[in-house]
Amino acid sequence: MTGLIFILFAGMAIGCAVSVVVQRHPLYGAMSLVGVFISLAGLYVTLAAPFIAAVQVIVYAGAIMVLVVFVIMLLNVEQEERRRTRLPFLVGAAVALAGVLFAEAAFMIYFVQASPATPRDNVSDVGQTFSIGTGLFTSYLLPFEITSLLLLMAIVGAMTLARTGGLLSARAGVVPGAQVLAPDVLDSEPAAGAQPIVTNTTDEAACVLGIDGVRRSADND
Amino acid sequence: MNPQLSWYLALSAVLFTIGAAGVLIKRNVISMFMCIELMLNAVNLTFVAFSSFFADVTGQLFVFIVMTVAAAEAAVGLGIIITVFRNRESLNVDEANILKL
Numbered sequence: 001m002t003g004l005i006f007i008l009f010a011g012m013a014i015g016c017a018v019s020v021v022v023q024r025h026p027l028y029g030a031m032s033l034v035g036v037f038i039s040l041a042g043l044y045v046t047l048a049a050p051f052i053a054a055v056q057v058i059v060y061a062g063a064i065m066v067l068v069v070f071v072i073m074l075l076n077v078e079q080e081e082r083r084r085t086r087l088p089f090l091v092g093a094a095v096a097l098a099g100v101l102f103a104e105a106a107f108m109i110y111f112v113q114a115s116p117a118t119p120r121d122n123v124s125d126v127g128q129t130f131s132i133g134t135g136l137f138t139s140y141l142l143p144f145e146i147t148s149l150l151l152l153m154a155i156v157g158a159m160t161l162a163r164t165g166g167l168l169s170a171r172a173g174v175v176p177g178a179q180v181l182a183p184d185v186l187d188s189e190p191a192a193g194a195q196p197i198v199t200n201t202t203d204e205a206a207c208v209l210g211i212d213g214v215r216r217s218a219d220n221d
Numbered sequence: 222m223n224p225q226l227s228w229y230l231a232l233s234a235v236l237f238t239i240g241a242a243g244v245l246i247k248r249n250v251i252s253m254f255m256c257i258e259l260m261l262n263a264v265n266l267t268f269v270a271f272s273s274f275f276a277d278v279t280g281q282l283f284v285f286i287v288m289t290v291a292a293a294e295a296a297v298g299l300g301i302i303i304t305v306f307r308n309r310e311s312l313n314v315d316e317a318n319i320l321k322l
Contacts, residue, residue, distance in 0.1 A: 006224040010232045017236050017259055021243040026251045033255050036236070040262055043229070047273040052281050056265075059288050064258070064295045071299045072251055075306050083248070105234070109227065126278050132285065135278045143282075147289045154293035161300030 005046055012039040025079045026072050030065060037061040049127035229270035236263035250302055250312050254295075261291050 016035035023029040037060045044053035085091065125131050136144055199205040240263060243256030265284045272280025305317055 003222040003224055006228060010228075013232065014235055014239070017239040020252075020255060020259060021239060021246060026249055026255070029252055029255055033258065036259060036262065040266060043232075043266065044269050046224070047229070047269050049269050049273060049281055052265075052269055052284050055285065055288060059292060060258075060262070064292055067295050067299055068251065068255065071302060075251075075303070075312065077249065077251060077312060109231070126272065126276050127281060131278045132281055135282050136285065140279075140282050143286055147286055150293050151289065154296045158296040158300040161297065161304050 002046055006043065009039040009042040009046070013043070024082075026077050027069065030069050030072060033068075034061050034065050037065070047127070051127060051129045051132050226270060226274045229266060233263045233266040233270070236260075236266065248313050248315060250305070250314050250317075253314065254298055254302070258291065258295075261287060 013036050016032045016039065019032035020029045020036065023032060037056060041053040041056040041061070044050075044056060199208055237260050240256045240259035243259065244253050247253045247256060265287055268280040268284045268287070272278060272284075302312070306312055309316055311317075
């Protein structure tokens with residue numbers, strides 16, 4: 001039974017992986033990659049690792065692939081055009097070398113003795129969230145903290161990369177204790193020779209500025 | 222028949238090979254990025270298989286950390302891709318060659 005489930009998920013994973021490479025449009029490739037991730041999550045469940053399976057679906061198939069699909073949609077990626085094969089005589093050599101590699105792998109699988117290790121029975125708590133949390137916060141606390149630093153670096157790096165221009169635009173001025181404003185907004189000095197006019201109501205100001213008061217009130221309706 | 226450890230290792234090797242071939246074949250930088258994710262997942266499968274068959278939780282902890290690194294890589298990598306696209310109006314890796322002598 002477990003063997004059948006393995007074959008099902010392994011076939012799905014390999015098929016979707018081949019589809020990732022063969023598809024010419026990146027969006028179809030991304031969808032196939034989601035299939036690979038979900039079948040791998042199924043394999044993790046058969047390996048008695050439910051926490052990793054859940055994280056695989058949530059983080060990989062959820063978060064990362066949504067990000068990738070988002071970028072594909074945002075950049076409006078077009079289909080990859082078919083290229084003319086350069087150095088066509090190398091195709092035969094590549095096929096021959098792949099055959100050699102496959103023969104080597106088959107030789108090893110056939111002659112090397114199979115590992116005697118068998119999966120423990122289901123009472124083992126290795127894959128449970130409890131044991132993973134215990135290991136993560138006791139013996140592997142330093143890698144955990146380094147990972148958090150890495151995530152912080154990734155956040156800052158992604159923000160720096162994705163924004164236009166530098167961290168602050170050159171035209172921006174900073175008022176201490178206030179928000180960032182462009183200098184022409186900050187510039188409170190009147191233009192040469194202009195006199196400031198004091199108005200008390202909005203209508204007066206509109207009249208001075210030459211805005212049509214009637215149309216403005218019609219717009220408000 | 223219960224699956225052996227070697228079955229999982231063979232599947233992982235196949236997935237890794239497909240991913241590596243994809244990185245070499247593809248010209249679109251987003252497709253290459255997805256093939257790299259495929260290779261990371263193949264290695265994760267090896268980790269989980271060993272962890273399960275030897276009843277040691279360390280492998281699954283490493284998978285957890287690899288997933289975190291992959292998320293960070295996705296964020297920074299896609300930021301780089303957007304910047305390259307903004308500057309060169311193309312996602313073809315052959316056209317991003319200003320570092321070439």
